[in-house]
Amino acid sequence: MTEPARSRLEKLETAAQSITWHVTSARWQVAREVAAVEYLMATLGSDRFLPPIGGWSVDYSVVAAVLDGALARGGPVHSLELGSGAGTPWFASVAKLTGGQHVAVEHNPVFVARTMALLEHYELLDFCTVVEAELTPGADGAEWYALAPITSRVSDGSVDVLVIDGPPASVGPQARRPALALLERLLADDALVVLDDVVRAEEQQTLAAWEQEYGDRLRVLPILDRAALFRLRSAAPSEGPQSGDEPDPTEEA
Numbered sequence: 149m150t151e152p153a154r155s156r157l158e159k160l161e162t163a164a165q166s167i168t169w170h171v172t173s174a175r176w177q178v179a180r181e182v183a184a185v186e187y188l189m190a191t192l193g194s195d196r197f198l199p200p201i202g203g204w205s206v207d208y209s210v211v212a213a214v215l216d217g218a219l220a221r222g223g224p225v226h227s228l229e230l231g232s233g234a235g236t237p238w239f240a241s242v243a244k245l246t247g248g249q250h251v252a253v254e255h256n257p258v259f260v261a262r263t264m265a266l267l268e269h270y271e272l273l274d275f276c277t278v279v280e281a282e283l284t285p286g287a288d289g290a291e292w293y294a295l296a297p298i299t300s301r302v303s304d305g306s307v308d309v310l311v312i313d314g315p316p317a318s319v320g321p322q323a324r325r326p327a328l329a330l331l332e333r334l335l336a337d338d339a340l341v342v343l344d345d346v347v348r349a350e351e352q353q354t355l356a357a358w359e360q361e362y363g364d365r366l367r368v369l370p371i372l373d374r375a376a377l378f379r380l381r382s383a384a385p386s387e388g389p390q391s392g393d394e395p396d397p398t399e400e401a
């Protein structure tokens with residue numbers, strides 16, 4: 149065989165291996181999503197055909213993991229989703245099942261209107277609020293959701309489940325990284341957190357940075373493949389400011 153022919157053959161073999169890997173991976177993905185849909189049908193108890201998800205929206209397996217986590221937590225489960233879309237009625241249905249409330253944060257008025265229309269259609273407006281929060285530059289220049297519209301509707305320590313699926317990657321590098329630092333005070337102890345799209349390098353870097361920052365307060369649950377699922381414990385009192393640190397006004401200097 150001539151050298152050019154050998155080189156072409158090697159390239160063809162590499163391409164064939166890559167195609168085989170992608171087809172196998174797609175089959176696993178379908179199998180995982182089928183298992184998640186079966187769990188949702190058996191457990192969510194919705195009699196409506198909720199909008200198909202995946203692609204721009206979270207996968208069925210993300211909603212299934214959130215539902216499972218919510219039921220294991222017990223009681224009314226309150227959830228917060230960054231970035232709204234077809235997944236929002238699914239999370240609203242989980243909140244409805246537990247007696248809780250879902251809040252979806254959206255920067256784009258077009259998608260605020262679309263998500264509201266979906267919620268109205270599925271009669272889920274009593275269980276879900278869509279909060280419009282424009283993207284504004286922070287101190288480092290990176291854009292993130294305006295905090296005031298979020299914190300005025302969600303109280304400290306009330307969020308049992310946080311789904312981080314926005315802002316979109318187009319906003320800038322590691323666009324979702326500010327989420328934990330800015331929203332930590334809203335989270336209940338041992339909150340369940342989803343970081344979607346960890347197939348992307350940016351989100352993998354974000355997760356690695358959080359694991360470093362939060363140490364053993366953050367426990368990754370190796371359940372999902374295209375999203376990261378973890379629990380985040382509140383800071384122990386000793387890690388925050390101590391009441392004893394304040395000067396005693398009754399003491400003489």
Ligand SMILES: C[S@@+](CC[C@H](N)C(=O)[O-])C[C@H]1O[C@@H](n2cnc3c(N)ncnc32)[C@H](O)[C@@H]1O
Nearest residue numbers: 204205206231232233234235236256259313314
């Ligand atoms: C990843 S999407 C959020 C999806 C949402 N969490 C869900 O599961 O449906 C991030 C942003 O993209 C926009 N978006 C939502 N659905 C979209 C769609 N089908 N096509 C294009 N952009 C979309 C919205 O502005 C949203 O905040």
